[in-house]
Amino acid sequence: MTNNSVNDSKYNVVVIGAGHAGCEAGLVAARMGMKTAIFCTDLESVAMMPCNPSIGGTGKGHLVREIDALGGEMGINIDKTFIQSKMLNTSKGPAVHSLRAQADKHRYHDEMLRTIRSQENLDLFEAEIVDLIVIKYPDEEDDSSSFNKCKGKVTGVVTSDGRTFSADAVIICTGTFLSGKIFIGDDVTVSGPAGLPPSTHLGDELRKLGFPMRRFKTGTPARMLRDTLDYSAMKEQKGDEKIVPFSFMNEDKSYDIDQVSCWLSYTNEHTHKIILDNIEKSAMYSGNIVGVGPRYCPSIEDKVSRFRDRNRHQLFVEPEGLDTDWMYIQGMSSSLPEDVQHAFYATIPGLEHAVIVRPAYAIEYDCVDPLSLKPSLESKLFENFFCAGQFNGSSGYEEAGAQGLIAGINAVMKLTGRDPLVLRRDQAYIGVLIDDLVTKGTNEPYRIMTSRAEYRLLLRQDNADRRLTEIGYELGSVTEERYARYLAKKSKVDSEADRLRSKRVDINTFREFLLLHECELQKDKMTEEQLERKRRDIAETENQSFSDILRRPSISYEDLAEIDDDTRPELTANERTEVEVMLKYDGYIRKQKSEVEKLRKLESKNLREDLDYHSIRGLRLEARQKLSDIRPRTVGQASRISGVSPADINVLLIYLEKEYRENNSRTN
C-alpha cells in the first residue's frame, strides 16, 4: 500500500478497461449506487473506436437499441456525435430494419469522457492493472484441466506502480489491449490498438490463476488523408434524409445536421495480382500470427486468395470525424508490409494518389474461453469477477457495450444479493449473444447477426423498450424519466392499435382503397391477367377492420390515413412503426411466441451448479463431459450444447424428476 488513504482505494466495483464495455459497466454500476472506478492505460482509450467509425448495422443496431432500453449510454452517445445516419434493410420487413450511424470518433470519445467524469460515484484512473488480488479457497485436489470449479474470490486489483485497490467486484474489459501485438508484414510490435500502450502483465497473471486464455486476432484497414483522394472516381453514399435516432430518449427530437458522405469503390485485377504476388509476406501467411481471425471480417488478402474467381471486391471510404482529415478504408484490412499496401491501394480508383497516414495492421490479443463464464458473465473460476467485451471472445463495439452493461448490472446484483439478469434468446439479441458465447463458445471473434436469432420477428429494434425497459426499471438501471417516457409511449401505441382493430369504413370506400393500392399503384408489377383477377377478388372482398387491412403486404399505416376519418393521434416515427408491425405481423408474431412457449418449459427446469453429471446413469460420455465443462443453468441451455443429444436431455429430465421425488419423500 502506498501513500493513498485506505478510503481512496476501496471501491464496490472496479472496471479494468474503458472501451465500450468498460464505459457501460462503470456507468451502470455507478448509477445503481455502487462506488465505482474505471482503470485505463491511457485516457485516449476511453470509448475509442480503433476500427470502423460507425455504430450499428444489422444486428448491431438492435443491440444498441437494447442497451439503450436498459439504461445504457451507447445510444445516447452516438445520437450526440453522429455525422451520417442510415436505416439499412428498408426493402425488407421491419424486423430486420437496422440503424447505422457514422460516428465522429473524436467527439464520440470526448462526449463519453465527459459523461463519465460527471457521473456521481464514478472515478476514472489512468493506470495499468497488472494483477488481481484474490482469496483462494482451500483446494482438495488440483483439477486444473477443468475450469468449472470455483477456485476463489477476487477482492481487488494492483496497478503497475504498485498501488492496490480493493473491490467487492471486478469487471474485466480489456478489449484488444491484453498482451496486444500488432503485425504489419514482418514487423511485430507489442502494442495496444492505434499505437496505445498495451496491457503486458495481466494476461500472464490470469493464465497463472488458471483462466483458460486464448489468442484471437482481428485487423483494421489503412487510414488515408482526406484531400489526397479523388472523389470523382468513387460513388457517393449519402445518409438518409429522415434521421431516426438510436435512443428512445431522443425519439421526439428532430435532427437537422449536415451529413457527410461515404464513398464506394472497387478493387480490380491489378489489386489482386499485387496481393497474390506478395501473399507470403503477409503476417497471416508467414505463420507469425497464431490467433484466430473472424470469418465475417476477412482481410483483403484472405478475400482475394479464397475467392479467386471474383474480379472485384467493394470497399467504402468513410470519414473518421469532422475535425480530422483521416479517412477509413472499410473492407480492406491487411497485414501485408507497408510497401505492398502502398502498391495495391494505389490500384484502386480514387485512391491512386492517396497518402496513407496509418497502414493497415492485424492485432492479436488475449481473451478468455467464454465457456468458463456463467450466463451472468461472472467467471466460474473466481467469484465476483465479471468479464465483458472482446475479452470474452466477441468483436464489435456494440457486442462489447451490451456485455459491459450486463456485467455491470450483474456485479451490482451479486453485491446486493439479488438474482442475476439473464436475458432469454426470445427476449433480446443480448440474450442470444451471451447465451451463444457461454453455451456454445466461439472459435473466432464473435459477431452478432440477425441470423443467429431464432425469434427474429420478436426481437425488433422498434420494440426494444417494450422488451427491456420494464426489466431495467425493476433492477434500477433505468431512470424514472426513461420509465415514464416508456409508459406514455406504450399506452399511446396500444390505444392506437386498439383503435385500428375495431376501425372500419364503409364497404365502397374500402374497396376503392384496395383497388388503388393493390391494382392501380401495382400496375407495372403485374400482368393484365393478374390485375383482372385482383379486381374481381376485390369486388367480392368483404369489409375488414383497419388492422386486417394492414396485413396486406402493399398497405402501410401511412396509406390508411387516406380513408381514416378519425383524428389520428400524433405518433413519432418509431411509434408508427411499432403500431404497424404489431398489427401487420400479428399472425407470425403469435406463431413465434407459441414456439417460445413450447421451449419455455425446458428453460424453467433449473440445473444445480454442483450437479455431478458423471454419476448420472444413461448419459453418453460426450454429454457428461460437455455438461460438466459448461454447467448449463437450465435444461434448455443444456439442449443447445453441441454434443448433447435429445436422448441425453430425456435422461437428464428423468434424473431431475427422480431427485425431486427423493427429496420430497425425505422431507415428508
Next chain:
Amino acid sequence: MADTIAAISSAPGEAGIGIVKISGPACKDIMKKLMVSFPETIEPRHAYLSRVSRDASSPDSEIIDEALFIYMQAPNSYTGEDVLEIQAHGSNVALKSILQAVLDSGIEDVRMAEPGEFTKLAFLNGKMDLSQAEAVIDIINAKSDLSLSIAESQSAGRLGDTIRDIRDTLLDILAEMAVNIDYPEEDEDEIGGDGFFSDDDDNGIVGQLRWVLSDVQTLMETASIGRIAREGIRVVIAGKPNAGKSSLMNALLGEGRVIVTDVPGTTRDTVEESVSINGVPIVLVDTAGLRTTDDKVEKIGIERTEKAMASADLIILVLDGSQDLDDKDDTVLGYIEKMNSEHLLVVINKDDLGRSVSEEEVRAKLPQATIVRTSLIEKGVPEAVKLVSNAVRDMYDLGSINAKEMNIITNERHMRMLRNAEMNLDEAISMIQSGEPLEVAELSVHYAYDSLGKIIGEEVGEEVLNTVFSKFCLGK
C-alpha cells in the same frame, strides 16, 4: 397452448384390440369431432361406445370403425395432461385410419407423438412412478440406440441421400436469404440481390423453392407403395349377386394362407380378409352391398361399395358373362367408370354357360381395364389364384421394389415431416410472391429445413452461417 400428441400405443401387428392414445388439451375436441354418438356429459374414466367418423358433425362423413372412448382428465392420467384412449379393433388398418382422422381433424396443434414422448410428458408432469424411473432410462437408451441404428441404416441408403440433397439446396437458399438480410450493403455481384428474390425469375428463389417442393412431393408419392409393402394390397371385389364374387373370394381364401379370421371391417356391409398370395400380402374386401333388393338399404350399400372402391389398390369386377348386362351391372359399371381407377380387373365369369357379354362392350365403358374371360366354378381355385396374382404382378411391379434402391416412405413420422415441409415450402413461395418480407418467408423455409432434418436425425445448427461464410466473400 401445449401441443396435443397422438400415436398408436398398442404393440404393432394384429391383435384383438388396439389403442390410439392422445394426450393434450384438445382431447375433448377430438372426441366431439370423431364420436358419432357424442355423450352429453363426459365422465372421466368411463367407456363410451361410439362409431368413429372423420367428422361426426357431417352425416356424409365416412364411418371408420366402432370403438370405445375413454377420457382421463388432467392431472389424473398417465401423462398428467388430458388423455383420451380410443380402443378399437386391433387391425393395423383400422388403427391407422383412426390416428389419421385425429391428425387430420383440423384441430389446432394436434400432431404425431415423437417416440417416447408420452413417457417424457409423464416425467415432465411428475407422473412417473419412482420405481419405474430406472427402468425407463434403460428403455429410452434402448430406443435411442434403435433409432440410431435405424437412422444409420437410412442414412446409408438412398432416402438419406435424397433428403440431404434437398436440404443442401434449401441450405443454399437459406444462406442466400441470410446474407441478404445481414449484409444489405454487399456487392450485388456477390450476393443474389433483389433479382434473386423476385418471383418472375426461374433461377431465382421461387424457382428454386419450387424444385425443392416438387422433390418433396415426389417422395411423398412413394408413400402409397410403402403402405402396400407394409399393409398389403387392398383388393375390392365388386359385382352383382351370383355373378361369381363369392366363388372368387372363397377360392382365394381357401388357397391363400389366412392370416386372420373375419374382422368386422370398416363398415357393417363389407368384410375384410387378409391373405398372402404367392408371398404378396393382400387384403380382400368383399362388398356385400348389392345383395339386398330393398331400395333404401341398397342405396346405402352402394355408397359403401363406392367408398370401399375408392380406397382400393385393385378393383376386381365380376360379371356374369352368360347373361346380358342388366341394370344392376350398369349401376356397378357406372360407379367403377366414375372411379376411374387405374388398377382394374374385369372377370367375365361363367364362360362355360354362354357368351352374352362381349369384351368390347366392357372396354367401351372401362378402357383401362384388364379383361379376362373364365369360368371360376369349372376351373376352380388355381384359376382364381392365377387371375389375382397376375393382376397384382402386372399392376404393381412388386418384384422390382427394392427398398434399398428406392426411396420409399414407409414411416408415418417421415410422412408427417414431409407434409410439414411441403406446407412450409408452399407458404414460403406464396409469401414471396405476395410481397411479404424476406425475413418472414425465411421462417417458413427454415421450418421446412428443420422438418426434413428430423427425418434423418439432423437439426439446424450453425450450418446456415457456415454456408454463408464459405459461399460468400463478405467483409466489413
